[in-house]
Amino acid sequence: MTEDEMRKRRTALFIEHRDLDAAIEALSASDNKDQLQIARLKKRKLRLRDQLSIIEDYLTPDIIA
Incomplete structure (x- = not known):
């Protein structure tokens, strides 16, 4: 998975997470x-x-200070 694909996946997961929050x-x-x-949605x-x-x-x- 490329970095760009990971960024798109992250965005999709954020949206789904927010939608689950609203549903709960x-x-x-x-x-x-x-x-x-409700318990199933929270687990998801x-x-x-x-x-x-x-x-x-x-x-x-990783940044080494």
Whole structure:
């Protein structure tokens, strides 16, 4: 995967992460709270965060001070 592809993937993951955040908030605010669905969305959000962290680590150069 090239650096440009990784940057595009990072952007897509950020968007999906933000969308999941909105979905979790909407489900939590509704009268009919589906706790199982909320838990699944939160778990997916955590996996996205891990993927984003891996990509960020790759794209950020190591600087020795």
